[in-house]
Amino acid sequence: MIDPRRLRVLRALADHGTVTAAAQALYLSPSAVSQQLAALETEVGHALLERRGRSVRLTATGAVLARHAQQIATQLERAEADMAAVSAGLAGVVTVAAFSTAITEVVTPAVVAMRPSAPQVRVRVKDAEGRASLRLLLDGEVDVAVAVAHRDTLGAEEDAILREPLYAEPFDAVLPPGHPLARNPAVPLADLSTDPWITPWPGNPVHDVVLRACEDAGFQPRVECLSDDFRAVCALVAADAGVALVPRSALHSIDLADAAVRPLTGRPPTRRVFTAVRRGSEDHPLMGLVLDGLRASAPPQSQSRRLKTR
Template sequence: MDIARLRALRELSSRQTMAAVAEALFLTPSAVSQQIAQLEEEAGVKLIERQGRGVRLTKAGEVLVEHTERMLLVLDEAKSDLAQIKREVAGVIRVAAFPTVAAALLPRAINALKLSYPYLDVVLEELEPAEGLASLSSWQTDVAFVDDLSLKLGGKQKNIEQVSVLNDVLYVMLPSGHRLASQVSLSVSDLRNERWALDSASSFYAQFVVNLCRRAGYEPQVNAAGRGFEIVSAMVAAGCSVTVIPGLRMAHRIEGVVAVKLRPEIGRKISVAYRKGERGHPAIKVFVDQVVRSAAEIAVA
C-alpha cells in the first residue's frame, strides 16, 4: 500500500472532508478522492462512507488508520536514527508558534541556535495552538508550540509528545494614567465599566476573555477588535481601552501602558510538541533544549 495514500486516509479520519485533506496535503480534492479510491482497490474493502457533506471511516478504515499511525511512527524513528548516524545538526526545522511565543521567546532561541549550529536553518510560521498541532500531525511542521489554555492533547494526537517550556500568567493591561493603574491586582469585575480592545486574530483567546467577563456578570463593551496585538496595544496606550493579556506580551516594553496581575490568578502552561518518532532526532533535540534554556532566561529576567 502506498504511504501517501495511507497518509491521506489518516488525514481524512480527523478532517472528514476531501477539501480539508486536500488543503492539508497541498493537493486538489479530486486527487485526494482518487488516492482513497486507489487505496480501497489495494485493500479490497470499503474504507470510507458518505456522511452528510463529509465522509466517515468504515471499521476497516479505522483499523487501517491505526496501522498507519504505527507505520508513520516507525518511519519517523528511522529518519531520526539516520540523522544520529550522520552526527551533524543540519537541515531545516519548521516551527509553528502562536504570536506571544513567536515574539517573546523564539528570536532569542533561534539566534542562540544559529551561533551553535550554523548549518541548522529554523523556519518560523505563526499559527495558533490548534492550527500548529494540526500542522504537526500532517507533517507540515516539525515542532509546534501549544498551551493548555486553548487546547488539550487528546487521543487523536497519541503520536505527539510535548515538553513543558514555561508557565505564563494573565495580566490586565491599562493605560499608564488609568485610575486603576496603581493597583497591585485587579479582578475582571473591577473592569465592568471599561471599554475593551481584543485581539480577534486569535478567535479562541478573544472568546476566552469575553467569557471571563460574562462569568463576572457582564457583557464587555468592545470598542476595538484588531487582527493582531499592535492595534490592541495602541488602543490601550492611547487611553481608549483596556484588555487582558498573557504575561509574555510584556517581555518587550510597551510605552504608555501598565500591566496589573489578574485576580484570581489565571495561568497557562506553554509546551513544545513534536512527533514521538522524532524524539531522538538531533535537530529536534537541540531545538527543544535551547527553547527550554531561553525560556528560563526570560523567567529570570
C-alpha cells in the same frame, strides 16, 4: 502489499473529514486523492469508504486501517530519528510554528543562540496563532509547534503528538492612563467589571483565558474591541478604548508610555505555553537541538517586569 503513501492519504481523510480538505492538506487535487483511496481499497481488498452523495465517511474497516496508518507514521518518524542519530550529522532544516510573542521572546533568541554551535542547522519559522500550529504539525507542514494550552483537545489526533511544558506566565492588567485604578500598585480583576474591554478574537486561546478569568471574578466582560495583535490592544487601551489583560512577556517589546500596566491581586490567570512534536520524532537529533534551544530561551517561570507607575 499496502503502499504507505496511500495510507498517508487515508490519514488525511480521517483527520480532515472530506476529500477536498484532505487534498488541500496534501497539496493534491481531489481527483488524485480519490484515485489513491480507490487504489488502497484494491490493495487491502475491503471497502474503506462509504459514499453518500458528494460526501464520504470511513467504514469500520477504514477506521481500523486509519488507526494503523497513524501507528505506521509514528514508527516511520522513529526510523528517521534513528537513522539521523546514527549519522549524527547536525545539519538540516527544522520548521517551527509559533504565535507572534513566542517568536519574538523565545524562538528568535533560540535561533541566535544555536547558530555558533550548529551553523549548518537552518530554522524556518511560521507565525501561527491558536491551534493552527498544531494543525500544521499534524499535516507535516512544520516539525515543532509552540502553542498555548487550550481547554479544547484534538480528539483522536492527540495521540499523534508529544507535548512538553515550555513556560507559564501571568497576565497583567493594561489600563488607560486616566483610569481610577491606574495609580494602584495592584488591581482586583472584579473592579474592572464595568469597563469596556479589548481582547483577542474568539478562537485565540488568550481570548478564552481572559473570559474565563472574568467569569471566575463574577462578571461577563463587555468586549468592544477585538485584535490578536497585542501592540494594537495596548494602543487601543492608551486611546481610552477600554481595558485589557495581556500576557506579561507580550508587553516586553511594547511602548507603554501612554498606558499603565498593573499586576492583578490574588491568583492571576496564566498563559501556559508548550512545545509539540509528532510522536516518534522526539529522538531526532535536530529535534533535540531545537527543543533544547527553546527551553534555554524560555522566560523563567517567575519572570517579572518593571511596571509603570505614572
